[in-house]
Amino acid sequence: MSGNGILIQVQDLVKTFGESVHALNSVTADIRRGEVVCIIGPSGSGKSTFLRCLNRLEDPTGGHIIFDGVDLMDKKTNIDLHRQKMGMVFQHFNLFPNMSILKNMTLAPMKLQGKSKAEAEKEALALLERVGLADRAEAYPNQLSGGQKQRIAIVRALCMKPEVMLFDEPTSALDPEMVGEVLNVMKDLAKEHMTMVVVTHEMGFAREVADRVIFMAEGKIVEENTPEEIFTNPRTERLKNFLGKVI
Amino acid sequence: MADRIYRNFIVDDRWKYMVDGLAVTLEITFFAVIIGIILGFVVAIIRSTYDKTGKLKILNFICNVYLTVIRGTPVVVQLMIIYFIIFGSSRDISKVLVGITAFGINSGAYVAEIVRSGIMSVDNGQFEAGRSLGFSYIQTMRYIILPQAFKNVLPALGNEFIVLLKETSVSGYIATQDLTKAADIIKSRSYDVYTPLLTVAAIYLILVMTFSKLLEIMERRLRSSER
Numbered sequence: 095m096s097g098n099g100i101l102i103q104v105q106d107l108v109k110t111f112g113e114s115v116h117a118l119n120s121v122t123a124d125i126r127r128g129e130v131v132c133i134i135g136p137s138g139s140g141k142s143t144f145l146r147c148l149n150r151l152e153d154p155t156g157g158h159i160i161f162d163g164v165d166l167m168d169k170k171t172n173i174d175l176h177r178q179k180m181g182m183v184f185q186h187f188n189l190f191p192n193m194s195i196l197k198n199m200t201l202a203p204m205k206l207q208g209k210s211k212a213e214a215e216k217e218a219l220a221l222l223e224r225v226g227l228a229d230r231a232e233a234y235p236n237q238l239s240g241g242q243k244q245r246i247a248i249v250r251a252l253c254m255k256p257e258v259m260l261f262d263e264p265t266s267a268l269d270p271e272m273v274g275e276v277l278n279v280m281k282d283l284a285k286e287h288m289t290m291v292v293v294t295h296e297m298g299f300a301r302e303v304a305d306r307v308i309f310m311a312e313g314k315i316v317e318e319n320t321p322e323e324i325f326t327n328p329r330t331e332r333l334k335n336f337l338g339k340v341i
Numbered sequence: 342m343a344d345r346i347y348r349n350f351i352v353d354d355r356w357k358y359m360v361d362g363l364a365v366t367l368e369i370t371f372f373a374v375i376i377g378i379i380l381g382f383v384v385a386i387i388r389s390t391y392d393k394t395g396k397l398k399i400l401n402f403i404c405n406v407y408l409t410v411i412r413g414t415p416v417v418v419q420l421m422i423i424y425f426i427i428f429g430s431s432r433d434i435s436k437v438l439v440g441i442t443a444f445g446i447n448s449g450a451y452v453a454e455i456v457r458s459g460i461m462s463v464d465n466g467q468f469e470a471g472r473s474l475g476f477s478y479i480q481t482m483r484y485i486i487l488p489q490a491f492k493n494v495l496p497a498l499g500n501e502f503i504v505l506l507k508e509t510s511v512s513g514y515i516a517t518q519d520l521t522k523a524a525d526i527i528k529s530r531s532y533d534v535y536t537p538l539l540t541v542a543a544i545y546l547i548l549v550m551t552f553s554k555l556l557e558i559m560e561r562r563l564r565s566s567e568r
Contacts, residue, residue, distance in 0.1 A: 151469055178475030188470035192489050201484060202474040254474060 101127045101258055101289050102148060107157035109143055109313075117143040118154070119313035125258065128287040132300035132321070135310035136336055141293045144310065145262050148291065149173075149180045162257070178206055181251030185263040187243040189235040189250070195222070196231045199250045207254070214253070221249040225279050241272030245279050258289040265296055297341055301325050309333050348531040349540075355527050359537075362523030363544060369440040369519065370506045376445025377505065381452025384408070386482060388453065389460040393468075394478075404453070411450035417511045419443050424515040436517040440509065448505045455497045459490035492563045499556035503549050510545075520544060 102125040109118035117140045125131055133141045146152040148159060150166055150173050159166040161176055190198050199221070200214035209217075222228040225245045235243055244264055251259060261280070265273045277299050284290060284303050294300060300307050300321055307324040309317040309332070317324065317333050325341075328334045350356040384404045391401035411419070420443040428434045463486050471481035491498075513522035524537035531537070 149473060151473060174472075174475050174477045177473055180473070182470075182473035184466060184470065184473075186466050188464075188466035190467065190470070190485055190489075192492065202476065205480065205484060206475050251474070 099127050100124045101162065102291075103158075103160040104144075104148070105158040105160070107144070107147060107159065108155045109140070109147055109152060110155045116313050118147065120157070121310075121313070121315055123308065123315060123318070125289060125291055127257075127289055129305040130284045130290045130292065130303055131306050131308060132304040133291065133293045133308045133310060134295070134297070134300060134336075135316075139310040140313040141310045142262055143313075145260050145291060145293045148260055149177050149182060151182070178202075178254050179257045181254060181256035181259045183244070183247050183251055183259065183261045183264050185266050187235070187240070187247045187267075189243055189247055191235050194232050194234055195227070195238075195246055198235070198246065199253045202250075203253050218249070218253055221252055222246075224282075225249055239272060240268045241275045244268065244272075244276045248276075248279055248283075252283075258291065259283065261290065261292040261294070263293050263295065265294070295340070297325070297337075309336070311336070345533055345536045349527055349533055349536045352531075355530065358518070358523035358526050359520070359540070359544075362518055362520040365437055365512070365518060366506070366509055366520040367548075368437060369444060369509045369512060369517075370502075372441040373444035373448055373505060373509070374502050376441065377448030377452045377501075380445065380449030381456055382487075384449065384453035385456035385460060388457050390478070392457075392461065408450050408453060411447055416444070416447045416508055417514050419447055420511065421514055436512070436515055439515060440512050440517050440519075444505060444509055447508075448501065451501050451504075452498065455494050455501060456490060458497075459494035460486055462493050463489045495556065495560050495563065499553070499560075503552060506548060506552070507545060 104121060104123045104125075107118050107121040108116075110116050119140075121140075121144060133144065135141045143152055147154045148161075150159070154167065157167065162179070164171055164176065166173060166176060189195075190201070193201065196215060196218055199218035200209075200211065203209045203214040203217070204211060219228060219231060222231055225248070227242060227245060227249075230238065230242065230246075235246070238246065248259075248264075264280070265276050268276065273296070277296065280290070280292070280299070281303055292300075292304070302321075304321045307319060307321045308315055309324060309330075311332050317328065317330050324333070325337065328337055350359070384407065387397050387400045387404050391397050420440065423443045423446075424436070424439045428439060460482075467485055467489065468481060471485040472478070476484065509519060510521040512519040513525060516522075518526070520541055524541040527537040528534050
């Protein structure tokens with residue numbers, strides 16, 4: 095894999111809800127391989143919509159998303175195939191409550207990648223080991239704490255060996271004391287040069303881990319820079335205003 | 342007492358009506374349940390797909406017509422229409438088969454709405470999680486949504502099948518010799534109304550109680566997998 099090649103190229107992305115709500119207003123951005131991009135902004139700024147458009151969980155109204163050289167907006171593109179390479183982590187975990195942790199993790203690799211049960215379980219257990227939850231393999235989601243659930247959700251996505259991980263406010267639904275354990279897993283991922291796009295309110299995380307921070311407001315990218323510049327030298331009034339409120 | 346039992350069940354082997362009737366009732370119910378489940382799930386999936394994505398517009402319309410007509414008319418009338426009108430020209434058709442068809446189609450409408458409510462009750466996040474892993478719409482339904490929906494609606498489904506079992510008692514309208522009809526026949530020969538009717542009532546009751554118990558066990562088993 096090349097170091098700095100562009101993995102996802104977003105061109106003029108537009109998303110409207112109904113006639114009047116413009117959630118995304120012609121957004122253009124690149125995500126490079128191995129980089130961690132954090133998206134910050136006030137609520138209603140379109141940052142979650144932007145993230146959810148990347149794997150077309152939300153159907154964009156217009157524009158292009160070039161992933162791995164393929165336009166995901168092309169009607170002929172098999173989006174299911176490409177979603178396998180784009181892991182996603184949700185604010186509310188969305189683990190499958192009727193399945194054990196191991197089953198949660200092995201379902202997709204077995205059904206979609208044709209892995210054997212033994213192989214899928216071996217990989218899942220190795221990942222569980224990494225996030226310190228190997229002893230919970232046979233547990234069910236409702237037996238876990240929020241932080242544990244989110245760590246499972248992350249490794250469930252990793253089981254598909256994605257090329258990029260999309261995080262949609264992964265710590266927003268967590269009790270404060272559980273935020274750290276989830277962020278630590280994400281930091282480890284970043285160290286392994288996983289490409290990550292993270293919508294977050296954790297400014298500390300953005301500052302420490304991100305290679306690049308995108309600030310969005312009113313469906314547009316207002317500022318885009320290194321975390322250093324974003325946090326210490328904001329250029330626009332919008333960003334100054336926003337940072338003044340959250341830090 | 343002994344005399345009543347003798348007159349109603351022993352003379353001319355009248356108990357055979359009961360046994361044969363019970364077999365017919367169970368046969369109609371069993372196969373109607375299967376048709377009802379298949380039909381119900383298909384209609385529910387079509388309808389909830391339309392609700393969620395806006396696709397399958399024409400199929401959804403057909404399903405709506407089906408639900409409206411079936412739920413808006415009495416099952417006895419449906420049974421007679423299928424027997425006397427739809428199969429009217431072929432009188433040698435098996436009445437049990439007609440019963441299975443009529444009750445199956447009827448039950449399917451109720452099962453469809455039960456299952457649809459189950460599908461809609463599963464959190465949309467489950468759907469998104471499935472799709473984000475790369476499952477297609479159909480795969481997400483099959484592996485993730487339907488198992489959860491099924492568990493949620495099991496009590497309501499069980500209730501529907503209990504209703505269905507009892508509804509087959511109107512099979513006599515097309516002269517099917519089911520359990521109820523058996524009581525009718527015996528009573529017309531023994532001139533005793535109490536014994537055959539109360540016996541039949543007891544048999545239905547035992548069937549329903551047994552079925553309820555089985556459902557309870559099944560529910561408990563499904564639930565225990567969660568904690």
